[in-house]
Amino acid sequence: MTMHIGRRLLGGVIAAATALGFAGIAAAQEKKIKIGVIYDLTGPLAGGGSELHHLGAKIMIDNFIKQGGVEGYKIEAVYADAQSKPDVAINEAVRLIEQEKVDMVLGFFSSAQCVPVAARVEQLKKFMWITTCISSAVLENRNLKYVFRTQPSGAQFGELSMDFIAQNAKAKLGKDAKDVRVAIIHEDGAYGVDVAKGNEAGAKKAGFNIALKEGYAATAPDLSALVTKLKRARPDVIFHTGYNPDITLFHRQAREGGLKFSALIGHGAGYGVYTKLKEGLGKDVNYFFNVDPISIWDTNQKALDQKLPPLIKMVGDEYDKAKPGTTIRSAHVGMAASNTYVFFTEVLPRAIKKYGGIDAEALRKAALEVDLPEGGTMLGFGVKYAGEGSPIAGQNLRASPVVVQYVDDKSYVVWPKSQAQRDAVIPFPAGTVYSPK
Numbered sequence: 001m002t003m004h005i006g007r008r009l010l011g012g013v014i015a016a017a018t019a020l021g022f023a024g025i026a027a028a029q030e031k032k033i034k035i036g037v038i039y040d041l042t043g044p045l046a047g048g049g050s051e052l053h054h055l056g057a058k059i060m061i062d063n064f065i066k067q068g069g070v071e072g073y074k075i076e077a078v079y080a081d082a083q084s085k086p087d088v089a090i091n092e093a094v095r096l097i098e099q100e101k102v103d104m105v106l107g108f109f110s111s112a113q114c115v116p117v118a119a120r121v122e123q124l125k126k127f128m129w130i131t132t133c134i135s136s137a138v139l140e141n142r143n144l145k146y147v148f149r150t151q152p153s154g155a156q157f158g159e160l161s162m163d164f165i166a167q168n169a170k171a172k173l174g175k176d177a178k179d180v181r182v183a184i185i186h187e188d189g190a191y192g193v194d195v196a197k198g199n200e201a202g203a204k205k206a207g208f209n210i211a212l213k214e215g216y217a218a219t220a221p222d223l224s225a226l227v228t229k230l231k232r233a234r235p236d237v238i239f240h241t242g243y244n245p246d247i248t249l250f251h252r253q254a255r256e257g258g259l260k261f262s263a264l265i266g267h268g269a270g271y272g273v274y275t276k277l278k279e280g281l282g283k284d285v286n287y288f289f290n291v292d293p294i295s296i297w298d299t300n301q302k303a304l305d306q307k308l309p310p311l312i313k314m315v316g317d318e319y320d321k322a323k324p325g326t327t328i329r330s331a332h333v334g335m336a337a338s339n340t341y342v343f344f345t346e347v348l349p350r351a352i353k354k355y356g357g358i359d360a361e362a363l364r365k366a367a368l369e370v371d372l373p374e375g376g377t378m379l380g381f382g383v384k385y386a387g388e389g390s391p392i393a394g395q396n397l398r399a400s401p402v403v404v405q406y407v408d409d410k411s412y413v414v415w416p417k418s419q420a421q422r423d424a425v426i427p428f429p430a431g432t433v434y435s436p437k
Helices: 002-029 044-066 085-098 113-125 154-173 190-206 224-233 248-255 274-285 308-322 331-355 362-366
Strands: 029-037 075-082 104-107 127-130 147-149 183-187 209-216 236-240 265-266 289-291 402-406 410-416
Touching: 029 044, 029 085, 044 075, 044 104, 044 308, 044 331, 075 085, 085 104, 085 113, 104 331, 113 127, 113 147, 113 190, 127 331, 154 190, 154 236, 154 265, 154 274, 154 289, 154 402, 154 410, 183 190, 183 224, 190 209, 190 236, 209 224, 224 248, 248 274, 274 402, 289 331, 308 331, 331 362
Parallel strands: 029 075, 029 104, 104 127, 127 147, 183 209, 183 236, 236 265, 265 289
Antiparallel strands: 289 402, 402 410
């Protein structure tokens, strides 16, 4: 009897040990990609759009986690706060790579962070997937191998907004290009400088009269001197690149100073967060323009790959849950979601299946093979990255922004004509705060 019990116990121990052994092997064989995700969750850039990009990326990452991962690889995300500071962004990227042992980093809102972080990540031979920051300086003439951006560049933003006014000057302002006075104002970081450079190139191409071009610190406590210069310059159109609260500060002081002009065009970042603009400026935001990749909720869904509309709905539903009461869904959330989706559907599966894994080299090779036509992303544009030897290696060559106008708590695409939902209102209607009439 005792012997039987002993045998049974011994058999149970052996069975348990065997099961544990198999479990150990299974655990050792479980494949996983660990992604470091960096945005600004505190500081001025958080409200300027970064926190919304974080939300968009997280919605998409959570979607793939719920699906069980990609090609047998589980997904683990480690989130970090860049605190609206370039040095913190660099330190967090290094910490995630060296201490948290992430396989890659994803995110980045501010170009002032992107430029140094890209160099550091490249040095560490890790893969960097940029969802957001737009400065051309991030990639231009840097020959980076492991850094990729799906967004259009800041220069494209600046040139598009000038082209929009050039094509509408005669009909809307009743002026020839040489008689149109433009002012280019911008925060003086990598993002503002790059867009302003595109503005300047576009203005010269159009033959506009550049009445003022001036940068300022995004943290400046007072912009009244800039308002005074603008009053002297008498521009017809102001092209502004900023975050927030600098945008709110500028407009409050412009209103107090009695500044008048016919149109205002913002370029992403703070101008892409309608809720924040409205909160700070009330009805003054009516008829402002903004340049950004199109909102995924404004794309012509019939022209998209048909697997995308249900995803657009999913992102919108999750956005509404996270931010109930939002008047206009910010394009920022959709941008980050779409650009993150491209990684998980085009780059990661190809790296695993064709190049055997998830190291930086496999991800790089996979990214360089992405070839999506127009309509292939939720943002409407296609994807093809510039390769080694190109002065903008890593840049999506098929990305393009649009011009939207805010009218009565709605946003409408007004340029280019092929995607326009309505005609642009220029100049400001008589009786509005900036209208010269």
